[in-house]
Amino acid sequence: MKPIYIHSAVCITAQDSFEDGIMVPLKTSEGKVQAKHPEYRDFIPPAAARRMAPAVKMGVAAASKALQKANVEQPDAIITGSGMGCMLDTEKFLNALIENKEEFLTPTAFIQSTHNTVGGQIALGLHCKAYNNTYVHGSLSFESTLFDAQLALQEGSATTVLAGCVDELGTEFVEYVRLKEQQETIPKQVPYGEGTAFFVLSQEVKEEGVILRGLQTFRTVSEDDITEKMLQFLRENQLETESIDAVFLGTTGDSYDGYYNVVSKSFLPKIVRIPFKEYSGDFYTCMGFAVWWAQYLLQEQCAPGYNCEPDVTPKYQNILIYTQEKGQNHSFILLSKT
Amino acid sequence: MPQKIAITGLGIISALGNTVATNKKALLNSKSGVGKLQKIESIHATTIKVGEVAFTNVEMEALLHLPQNHNYTRTALLGGMAALEAVKQAEINDISEGKTGFISATTVGGMDKTETHLKEFITNPESQKYISSHHAGDSTQKIADLLGITGFTTTVSTACSSAANAIMLGARLIKAGKLDRVIVGGTDALSKFTINGFKSLLLLSETDCKPFDANRNGLNLGEAAAYLVLESEAAAKGKNALAYLSGYGNANDAHHQTASSATGEGAFLAMKKALEIAGIAPSKIDYVNAHGTATPNNDLSESVALQRIFDNKIPGFSSTKPFTGHTLAAAGAVEAVFSVLALQENCMFPNLNFEAKMPETQLKPVVKLYKKELQNVLSNSFGFGGNCSSLVFSKA
Numbered sequence: 001m002k003p004i005y006i007h008s009a010v011c012i013t014a015q016d017s018f019e020d021g022i023m024v025p026l027k028t029s030e031g032k033v034q035a036k037h038p039e040y041r042d043f044i045p046p047a048a049a050r051r052m053a054p055a056v057k058m059g060v061a062a063a064s065k066a067l068q069k070a071n072v073e074q075p076d077a078i079i080t081g082s083g084m085g086c087m088l089d090t091e092k093f094l095n096a097l098i099e100n101k102e103e104f105l106t107p108t109a110f111i112q113s114t115h116n117t118v119g120g121q122i123a124l125g126l127h128c129k130a131y132n133n134t135y136v137h138g139s140l141s142f143e144s145t146l147f148d149a150q151l152a153l154q155e156g157s158a159t160t161v162l163a164g165c166v167d168e169l170g171t172e173f174v175e176y177v178r179l180k181e182q183q184e185t186i187p188k189q190v191p192y193g194e195g196t197a198f199f200v201l202s203q204e205v206k207e208e209g210v211i212l213r214g215l216q217t218f219r220t221v222s223e224d225d226i227t228e229k230m231l232q233f234l235r236e237n238q239l240e241t242e243s244i245d246a247v248f249l250g251t252t253g254d255s256y257d258g259y260y261n262v263v264s265k266s267f268l269p270k271i272v273r274i275p276f277k278e279y280s281g282d283f284y285t286c287m288g289f290a291v292w293w294a295q296y297l298l299q300e301q302c303a304p305g306y307n308c309e310p311d312v313t314p315k316y317q318n319i320l321i322y323t324q325e326k327g328q329n330h331s332f333i334l335l336s337k338t
Numbered sequence: 339m340p341q342k343i344a345i346t347g348l349g350i351i352s353a354l355g356n357t358v359a360t361n362k363k364a365l366l367n368s369k370s371g372v373g374k375l376q377k378i379e380s381i382h383a384t385t386i387k388v389g390e391v392a393f394t395n396v397e398m399e400a401l402l403h404l405p406q407n408h409n410y411t412r413t414a415l416l417g418g419m420a421a422l423e424a425v426k427q428a429e430i431n432d433i434s435e436g437k438t439g440f441i442s443a444t445t446v447g448g449m450d451k452t453e454t455h456l457k458e459f460i461t462n463p464e465s466q467k468y469i470s471s472h473h474a475g476d477s478t479q480k481i482a483d484l485l486g487i488t489g490f491t492t493t494v495s496t497a498c499s500s501a502a503n504a505i506m507l508g509a510r511l512i513k514a515g516k517l518d519r520v521i522v523g524g525t526d527a528l529s530k531f532t533i534n535g536f537k538s539l540l541l542l543s544e545t546d547c548k549p550f551d552a553n554r555n556g557l558n559l560g561e562a563a564a565y566l567v568l569e570s571e572a573a574a575k576g577k578n579a580l581a582y583l584s585g586y587g588n589a590n591d592a593h594h595q596t597a598s599s600a601t602g603e604g605a606f607l608a609m610k611k612a613l614e615i616a617g618i619a620p621s622k623i624d625y626v627n628a629h630g631t632a633t634p635n636n637d638l639s640e641s642v643a644l645q646r647i648f649d650n651k652i653p654g655f656s657s658t659k660p661f662t663g664h665t666l667a668a669a670g671a672v673e674a675v676f677s678v679l680a681l682q683e684n685c686m687f688p689n690l691n692f693e694a695k696m697p698e699t700q701l702k703p704v705v706k707l708y709k710k711e712l713q714n715v716l717s718n719s720f721g722f723g724g725n726c727s728s729l730v731f732s733k734a
């Protein structure tokens with residue numbers, strides 16, 4: 001099977017990720033952190049941007065920049081993922097409905113609350129008539145998106161895929177989610193976040209590029225079995241733990257962090273371990289941020305926001321990303337430098 | 339020869355009935371399930387008509403043997419009922435044998451519970467179990483658990499074409515050898531959210547909807563769940579395939595967030611791709627189960643797309659939405675089940691309530707149950723965001 005190259009990656013989160021700035025851990029005392037929004041006018045006409053909720057703005061801008069960076073005008077497929085969908089407009093329409101007792105409603109928020117609004121808006125902006133799909137499978141929404149992108153390229157239905165994910169905080173429902181989380185014996189310590197990540201993927205060779213080497217998810221795995229699942233995943237991709245140069249872990253501080261401790265033990269103590277949710281905050285599609293960061297390390301051979309020394313021997317060849325949600329929906333993603 | 343995708347099981351729950359058999363009976367008797375809104379309190383209850391499933395939540399909870407204090411939403415309950423029926427028909431003894439997946443579509447997810455409890459989530463601990471059931475993936479996961487599926491599972495949400503896209507993904511995964519068997523379809527419960535959403539868009543008819551009619555004045559919403567068991571030829575060996583899923587296509591209209599283009603470009607491209615995958619000429623299609631929502635915009639756009647793809651030689655076509663209401667994310671699967679039934683029964687189901695041809699296209703759908711040997715059926719599903727999907731079903 002021909003490898004899948006990441007031709008571009010763009011990300012918006014609470015970090016300065018859109019501008020490839022330095023990654024700084026978030027304060028754990030904050031309950032939720034908003035995304036650092038870029039200047040949208042460079043990507044979306046201001047009049048249109050004013051009507052868009054953060055999820056739509058973030059998604060459209062990131063998708064647009066990802067296409068620009070990859071020099072692609074029209075992808076053959078637009079695939080998006082979102083765990084919660086367009087929460088702000090959902091809340092807006094729901095509250096209007098409740099407050100006005102089903103009267104005097106205008107449709108704008110309802111229209112934009114649809115889960116595939118971002119995918120649809122990207123297609124509309126590009127006049128792109130290609131395959132367009134949206135996955136909304138909780139914490140595996142982005143993985144489903146990548147899975148479809150991989151399939152589209154391998155089966156040959158597309159040669160260039162625009163794949164991405166987006167989730168927004170909204171204002172109300174996230175508070176209920178937090179309330180529920182606080183009732184846990186050991187609740188998550190990282191704040192709730194929001195963001196987007198978009199990638200242009202293709203089997204067209206990119207010299208000195210990064211490939212999406214492997215992707216695997218598991219519905220349920222016990223802490224005892226997770227190491228074996230991880231090792232098997234590496235083996236299937238012709239790698240062993242010694243060949244991994246950095247591990248991204250979805251640590252949140254809740255009672256399921258044991259999974260990460262177990263997995264982490266398999267790797268050499270000296271390699272980098274990045275608890276990426278301490279930077280992006282937690283949201284269903286924050287794996288997009290981890291993939292963006294990991295591909296950056298492989299592509300640039302240094303952390304975002306720093307100037308790299310030229311001609312150094314590559315530090316990063318293979319990076320593994322692992323996350324799970326409350327002991328379920330385990331996901332492994334493997335990226336390699338070519 | 340491309341790998342054939344066998345359909346070995348069907349399951350459905352809709353306003354027509356709680357099983358495939360009852361749905362079929364209603365279709366063959368031209369008996370609509372659309373009526374008054376009864377299970378949701380709404381100020382629109384007297385002015386709209388809907389296709390409601392007869393079962394109450396309590397009845398479905400009992401049939402699914404759910405424990406006390408579960409947090410299944412109506413979307414999950416409907417989905418569980420239909421998916422279990424589909425798996426039963428496919429005579430799968432051990433669902434964990436081989437690579438089995440589950441792909442479900444929904445637009446509302448747990449909205450029926452969210453809209454009921456939103457303002458008491460903080461004060462009423464009893465209601466808090468429905469916080470985690472809001473997101474769209476929750477119902478999928480619950481149905482997968484009911485079926486005992488631990489393999490590839492995901493949720494598609496592209497508005498009213500969602501289930502067609504779920505079915506399409508399932509077929510692609512089997513063709514690629516990634517799965518041996520996959521249960522595909524969709525589920526959506528009625529909710530105040532969607533009723534008011536479509537009401538605010540002025541898309542709800544106050545009478546029985548009249549797809550493709552000159553005087554059509556909007557849609558009737560419905561709720562339903564429907565699933566199909568798709569199997570590779572190898573996995574289906576020794577079983578009687580009910581039909582084959584031979585083609586699928588998705589394209590974007592890229593015209594407007596909610597309205598379809600005057601040329602029906604997205605619909606045209608989706609049908610074109612589906613026919614290409616099926617490897618058949620348009621003339622081989624014997625019946626089209628149209629999207630036909632009965633909104634002025636959709637039906638005209640779809641009619642133009644049909645004229646284009648069939649070069650004005652349009653086979654018998656009808657919209658079955660007057661039977662079930664528009665069941666949103668489930669519609670593609672509901673109509674996939676109806677397409678298979680049409681092939682099995684060798685008949686085209688009537689487009690109820692049709693009276694007058696629309697002046698622009700002068701097309702007349704099938705208005706009475708029409709018996710004819712059918713080989714290939716095309717089914718259309720179009721949604722917000724310009725999302726257009728078509729599926730081709732062929733006789734076993």
